[in-house]
């Protein structure tokens with residue numbers, strides 16, 4: 697297989713559900729696309745997929761057709777823009793597949809790695825929690841964006857997720873994104889609680905990726921099935937998202953050495 701040295705892979709994960717992973721994954725992908733960085737968005741929430749619903753696209757085929765019926769990824773890809781922004785959808789409410797076995801996991805990794813050469817970013821939107829599929833996808837990517845809200849339950853659940861990935865799988869690279877913050881101060885205070893817990897109990901430094909303010913335009917854009925950065929590009933949350941997009945672009949530049957000559961996805965990066 698030809699080694700890809702262009703794609704930075706990111707998984708978007710959280711301990712608690714409903715913190716904004718899918719909305720953020722969509723808007724970060726659009727933002728990166730708008731900076732001329734080809735991006736592939738993959739719906740890895742195999743049981744309760746909703747990227748397609750959020751974007752108002754009706755995919756004919758999805759990742760389950762790849763897993764079950766041997767379809768190629770090319771046959772499932774949905775073009776979100778004319779060029780440079782694509783989605784691989786999943787299917788919602790599929791019983792029996794939300795957890796992937798080792799064989800299927802490796803199968804998907806290989807297919808994606810072969811498919812990724814034209815993309816600068818791969819963004820994998822995961823389900824919430826610490827189930828085996830989440831943990832395996834989270835281990836595959838170069839970087840992990842842990843989404844939290846300032847609520848204590850979200851912060852403690854995120855800490856639990858980081859702890860499992862670190863203690864059990866040796867994953868040590870986390871970027872915390874605080875969503876639905878009322879202010880930057882509240883966001884930084886939330887991040888500080890996770891940072892302090894990871895430092896004290898795990899001896900692990902975690903980075904602050906930034907914050908996105910709580911903003912009614914986010915749910916309005918979801919109801920309209922449009923990306924916020926298209927629907928309300930001047931809204932506070934869209935402004936915050938563009939700052940994070942800039943950081944991701946810098947992150948990719950800084951990670952040049954990490955991504956050169958290695959596959960974007962690896963079964964267990966930390967091993």
Ligand SMILES: Nc1ncnc2c1ncn2[C@@H]1O[C@H](COP(=O)(O)OP(=O)(O)OP(=O)(O)O)[C@@H](O)[C@H]1O
Nearest residue numbers: 713714715716717718719824876909910911914915
């Ligand atoms: N910054 C924000 N301000 C206000 N509402 C938000 C914000 N971000 C997300 N939301 C709203 O929160 C709800 C949950 O968002 P989303 O579906 O993206 O979360 P999720 O983490 O992907 O959930 P799940 O764990 O179920 O996959 C949505 O209704 C969305 O509109």
Ligand SMILES: [Mg+2]
Nearest residue numbers: 717718741822
């Ligand atoms: Mg989601």
